[in-house]
Amino acid sequence: MKEQTAGTSPEDGAHGFNCRFCGTRLETTFVDLGMSPLCQTHIAESQLHEMEPFYPLHVYVCGSCFLVQLQQFVSPGEIFTEYAYFSSFSTSWVEHARRYAEMAIDRFRLGATSSVMEIASNDGYLLQHFVARGVPVLGIEPAANVAQAAVDKGIPTTVRFFGREAAQAIASGNGRPDLLLGNNVLAHVPDLNDFVGGMKLLLAPNGVITMEFPHLQRLMAENQFDTIYHEHFSYFSFVAVEKVFAHHGLTMFDVEELPTHGGSLRIFARHAENAAIEVGPRVHALRQRETDDGFLTLERYGGFSEQVKSTKRKLLTFLIEAKTRGKMVVGYGAPGKGNTLLNYCGIRTDFLDFTVDANPYKQGKYTPGTRIPILAPEAIREAKPDYVLILPWNLKDEISQAASYVRDWGGHFAVPIPKVNVF
Ligand SMILES: [Zn+2]
Numbered sequence: 001m002k003e004q005t006a007g008t009s010p011e012d013g014a015h016g017f018n019c020r021f022c023g024t025r026l027e028t029t030f031v032d033l034g035m036s037p038l039c040q041t042h043i044a045e046s047q048l049h050e051m052e053p054f055y056p057l058h059v060y061v062c063g064s065c066f067l068v069q070l071q072q073f074v075s076p077g078e079i080f081t082e083y084a085y086f087s088s089f090s091t092s093w094v095e096h097a098r099r100y101a102e103m104a105i106d107r108f109r110l111g112a113t114s115s116v117m118e119i120a121s122n123d124g125y126l127l128q129h130f131v132a133r134g135v136p137v138l139g140i141e142p143a144a145n146v147a148q149a150a151v152d153k154g155i156p157t158t159v160r161f162f163g164r165e166a167a168q169a170i171a172s173g174n175g176r177p178d179l180l181l182g183n184n185v186l187a188h189v190p191d192l193n194d195f196v197g198g199m200k201l202l203l204a205p206n207g208v209i210t211m212e213f214p215h216l217q218r219l220m221a222e223n224q225f226d227t228i229y230h231e232h233f234s235y236f237s238f239v240a241v242e243k244v245f246a247h248h249g250l251t252m253f254d255v256e257e258l259p260t261h262g263g264s265l266r267i268f269a270r271h272a273e274n275a276a277i278e279v280g281p282r283v284h285a286l287r288q289r290e291t292d293d294g295f296l297t298l299e300r301y302g303g304f305s306e307q308v309k310s311t312k313r314k315l316l317t318f319l320i321e322a323k324t325r326g327k328m329v330v331g332y333g334a335p336g337k338g339n340t341l342l343n344y345c346g347i348r349t350d351f352l353d354f355t356v357d358a359n360p361y362k363q364g365k366y367t368p369g370t371r372i373p374i375l376a377p378e379a380i381r382e383a384k385p386d387y388v389l390i391l392p393w394n395l396k397d398e399i400s401q402a403a404s405y406v407r408d409w410g411g412h413f414a415v416p417i418p419k420v421n422v423f
Pocket of ligand 1: 066
C-alpha cells in the first residue's frame, strides 16, 4: 500500500497546508524546530557515509478549530510498517496497561462474552492482560514485525492501518467491540477524520471508546517540545479533540488526567445516540478549565516558541560547562523525543559520547541526524561517565533506579525537560 505524501496531496498548496480536521488554511506558527530527520530511522554502520533526508519540523495551530498540528511529509506506511518500538521493553508502561485493563474490566463489566479491540496494539503489551482474565480480544496493528510478536504471545492481531475501510472489514469479520481503545495512536493519524469516522463505524451500539494521548496543556506548561516529531501529526487539547469526536457523532462522557508521557488525557467516548451513559462532571470541568485558560484563542499559543528557545540555551549551557570541566556525558535512551531534542539543540558526539537503549533493534545503530552511537546499557558500567542525560525523561525514575550503579563512581543523572535538572 503506497499512500500519498504531502507534496503530492491535492489539499497541499505550494506555500502552506490546511487543517487536517476542518480544512482551514494554517497560518499561525506554534513552534518552528527547524529541520529534522525522521526519528525512527536509526542509521546503520553501513549508512554512516550517506546523506539523510531532513524535513521541516514546523508546527501550526489552526485559527478555526485550534488543532495544533504538523504537516505530513511521509506516509504512515513508510513510518510504521516495520516499527522499532516494542512497548513491552518498558516495564512501567506494561504495568500502566495492567492497571488500565483491571479498571476497564470492572467499570464496563467485561467478561467471556465481551469483545475488546485495540487500535495500534503493538506487541500485545496491553491486550495480554484482558486475555489473562478471559476476555476475547482483537489487536489491530500496522507494523507486521510488531504484530507477529503479539501473535506469538497468543493475542489475535490483524495487520492493518485503521480507518473507515478497515472498520467495515473488521466489523463484518470480527463483530463490533464493547470496548474499543487506542493508546498513543491518535497523534500519529494523518487522516484524522477517516480514523475517528472509522471508530464510529466499528463501535457496538452500547460500546465505549477510550483513548490516551499527550495533553497539549501539559506539553506547553512543561516545555515538552521534544515530544514534537514527524510521526506525531497532531497535539490535542481537550476542547479540540472533543470537537473532532462530536463531529463524528461521538460524545465524551468522562476524562482522566494521567501522569504518563509527561501528562496525558484518557478520554471516554460513546455514540451520541447512547444517552444511557451520562456525561460526567470531569468533562465539564476540563472543558471549562481549558476555555478559561484561553485554549480557544490564538493568543494562548503565542509564547511557546520563546519558551523552547530558552530551554535550548539552558541545556547547551549545562553541556558546555560540563565539557569545559573535562567531564564525560552520555545519554540514556534513544526515543523519538530524544531525536528532536538532539537535532534541535545540535547535540552530537561533541557533547554525548554515546547513548544506550534496552531495545536490541536500536543497539549498534546511530541516532538520526546527530549520529550518536546507540549501545547496550552495559556500556555505561564500562565507561563510568560523570553525567547520564536521560532522554526519555518521562521514565526518569525507572531509569535512574535501573542504572543506580552510576552513583558508585560518583556519577549523576540529568534530565533536559522541563528544565535541566541534575540529580
Ligand atoms: Zn482546524
